[in-house]
Amino acid sequence: SQQGEEDPQALSIQEGENATMNCSYKTSINNLQWYRQNSGRGLVHLILIRSNEREKHSGRLRVTLDTSKKSSSLLITASRAADTASYFCATDTGANSKLTFGKGITLSVRP
């Protein structure tokens, strides 16, 4: 079953705007990770947030985690055309070394 499910499935914004993507999951987690995939490429890790953390920043990225609601959000501020990609959340339950990926969000940033 899908552990992480992203919302929305697709997002189109203008360059300079902020992009917010959400992820919900079903079971308790050890950490939650966000990855980016450019067209025709492999996934690239963006940021990891542990279950005891509520917010984390990395450059223009801000991730929040609400374990009571079993949800996370990824905010990309001042978006650029180069941010156009698919974004995936992945959950690590800590029970094994596996990550469970959602189906991804397609972000289009219009120049």
Add this chain to the structure above:
Amino acid sequence: DAGVIQSPRHEVTEMGQEVTLRCKPISGHDYLFWYRQTMMRGLELLIYFNNNVPIDDSGMPEDRFSAKMPNASFSTLKIQPSEPRDSAVYFCASRTGFSQETQYFGPGTRLLVL
């Protein structure tokens, strides 16, 4: 480090043929994962290894799929015989043995079975 290396990058074959996908993980990484990505099913974990030993192959779709890791720097995913529904992008990823670590993905092999 060159990152995770996969070969070939593209493979076109005919139904019934054997397909072998190759992966070289990042040196020093203890875990290796094989994923399959399709539009319909998203990213699916097929199998993963720890210190060259298969730990969980519950995602391997059928007996036609097999994976090996003969040493710490090489793994193969074999499909025999291949079918059109096996067409997908296959990714290999690796990570260290420390807990709560991220995975590093290769560029993928795009497989088309005619």
